[in-house]
Amino acid sequence: MQSLWSPSADITPARSGIEDRLAEMITIPTISAHRAELGVGPFEQFLDLLAQQYPLIHQHLERERIGELGMVFTWSPAGPSAAAPVVLMAHFDVVPVAGQEDEWTVPPFEGRIADGVVWGRGALDDKGSLVTLLDAVENLLTDGWAPPREVLLCLGGDEETHGRAARLIADTLKDRGVRPSFVLDEGGAVTTLPFPGLSGWFAMIGLAEKGVMAVRLSTTGAGGHASAPSGLTAVGRIARAVARLNHNPFRLRMPRTVRQLFSRLADYADQPYAGIYRAAASAPAVTSRLLPLLGAEGEVMVRTSLAATMISGGSAANVLPSEASAVLNLRVNVGESCDQVITRLRTVIDDPEVTIDIIEADEPTPESAVDNAAWRQLAAAVAAAYPGVEAVPYLTTAATDGRHWHRFTPNVYRFSPLAMDAEQRASIHAADERVSVDALVRGERFYRALLLGL
Ligand SMILES: [Zn+2]
Numbered sequence: 288m289q290s291l292w293s294p295s296a297d298i299t300p301a302r303s304g305i306e307d308r309l310a311e312m313i314t315i316p317t318i319s320a321h322r323a324e325l326g327v328g329p330f331e332q333f334l335d336l337l338a339q340q341y342p343l344i345h346q347h348l349e350r351e352r353i354g355e356l357g358m359v360f361t362w363s364p365a366g367p368s369a370a371a372p373v374v375l376m377a378h379f380d381v382v383p384v385a386g387q388e389d390e391w392t393v394p395p396f397e398g399r400i401a402d403g404v405v406w407g408r409g410a411l412d413d414k415g416s417l418v419t420l421l422d423a424v425e426n427l428l429t430d431g432w433a434p435p436r437e438v439l440l441c442l443g444g445d446e447e448t449h450g451r452a453a454r455l456i457a458d459t460l461k462d463r464g465v466r467p468s469f470v471l472d473e474g475g476a477v478t479t480l481p482f483p484g485l486s487g488w489f490a491m492i493g494l495a496e497k498g499v500m501a502v503r504l505s506t507t508g509a510g511g512h513a514s515a516p517s518g519l520t521a522v523g524r525i526a527r528a529v530a531r532l533n534h535n536p537f538r539l540r541m542p543r544t545v546r547q548l549f550s551r552l553a554d555y556a557d558q559p560y561a562g563i564y565r566a567a568a569s570a571p572a573v574t575s576r577l578l579p580l581l582g583a584e585g586e587v588m589v590r591t592s593l594a595a596t597m598i599s600g601g602s603a604a605n606v607l608p609s610e611a612s613a614v615l616n617l618r619v620n621v622g623e624s625c626d627q628v629i630t631r632l633r634t635v636i637d638d639p640e641v642t643i644d645i646i647e648a649d650e651p652t653p654e655s656a657v658d659n660a661a662w663r664q665l666a667a668a669v670a671a672a673y674p675g676v677e678a679v680p681y682l683t684t685a686a687t688d689g690r691h692w693h694r695f696t697p698n699v700y701r702f703s704p705l706a707m708d709a710e711q712r713a714s715i716h717a718a719d720e721r722v723s724v725d726a727l728v729r730g731e732r733f734y735r736a737l738l739l740g741l
Pocket of ligand 1: 378412413446473
């Protein structure tokens with residue numbers, strides 16, 4: 288096992304056993320995609336486990352179930368406070384391992400700790416983050432500390448199925464007049480970067496997230512025997528539509544967040560990359576020069592991505608298909624809209640016989656600021672936990688529960704305070720998900736510093 292993180296300073300755990308608490312959490316298979324078969328059993332069992340593991344949180348914080356799978360702990364301030372509350376989020380459901388069992392080095396729900404690493408489904412996403420948050424709060428309660436402003440711990444049990452829990456929590460608190468000074472959810476991490484000219488670790492804090500769309504293209508044909516085709520079949524028409532889309536990617540557009548990211552990275556990059564990053568950040572027109580350097584992970588930050596994920600049509604080898612369809616998954620660039628995407632699909636497909644139906648459309652979020660108190664508090668907490676690691680603005684390209692808050696608070700940040708290398712990042716939603724014990728200890732330190740700095 289390679290070393291996962293080389294700290295510039297040692298860190299001492301506030302309390303021993305954080306890895307054991309996470310390992311125990313991992314043994315409960317809170318797979319939200321299997322809710323129908325599993326029932327609420329594992330989810331209730333998980334919340335019961337939290338009550339055992341965190342007695343002070345359950346004793347001192349007000350606890351409220353919102354919906355079936357949402358849990359909110361309200362931590363009241365030490366004295367009267369007019370300051371806006373802070374919302375700290377995590378989810379306790381995980382994705383299935385279906386079909387990947389053979390690829391795991393250890394059984395995914397065993398909760399094994401070996402050589403300073405905790406293995407299992409949810410180790411990084413998102414039980415690892417959750418254990419660091421709750422440990423920090425429990426440790427501060429042990430010290431008799433109370434926050435200077437209200438702190439809301441919002442835990443959801445169906446993030447991975449784009450479920451309702453987090454949305455319901457956000458809506459409920461909004462109706463009660465809660466307007467957080469900032470919201471922190473998963474969606475960034477302490478990590479190495481795939482971009483050239485950069486070495487070392489950075490704390491990537493997500494300021495915005497892309498929109499998500501699923502769209503169905505469909506068409507009908509005349510049917511008949513395949514020996515007498517007249518022009519394009521329904522299958523041919525859909526194939527042509529997908530091919531046209533693949534040959535005409537969405538235009539490049541660099542969101543403000545990505546400009547901020549590259550202007551920050553320029554300070555740390557070797558030449559000639561530092562110059563390229565700086566140029567791209569100050570003149571977004573240069574983005575196309577930057578693009579070949581970014582690779583797939585970077586390219587999705589500067590344009591709407593499109594993937595044809597499903598296709599169907601036809602019933603027999605010698606029968607002309609009477610219908611055909613394809614499903615596209617699109618991640619909408621920040622600064623664009625689902626409407627604009629549909630308009631562009633129509634233009635590029637350029638075929639009135641192809642119908643476009645929206646299956647799902649979630650707009651991209653606005654972009655949170657980096658010149659405010661919330662960002663400075665986050666950066667200071669990063670420095671306390673990961674000395675020498677810079678906090679860097681980042682665009683989250685996957686969807687998180689945090690997006691539900693953007694409708695009524697401008698400051699939503701996405702960051703799990705866990706160090707993960709490229710291999711570990713790739714293990715999220717895949718085999719051999721794992722987190723180092725050192726990262727857990729630092730994660731607890733991050734939340735503790737964040738709370739103490741409020
Ligand atoms: Zn997650």
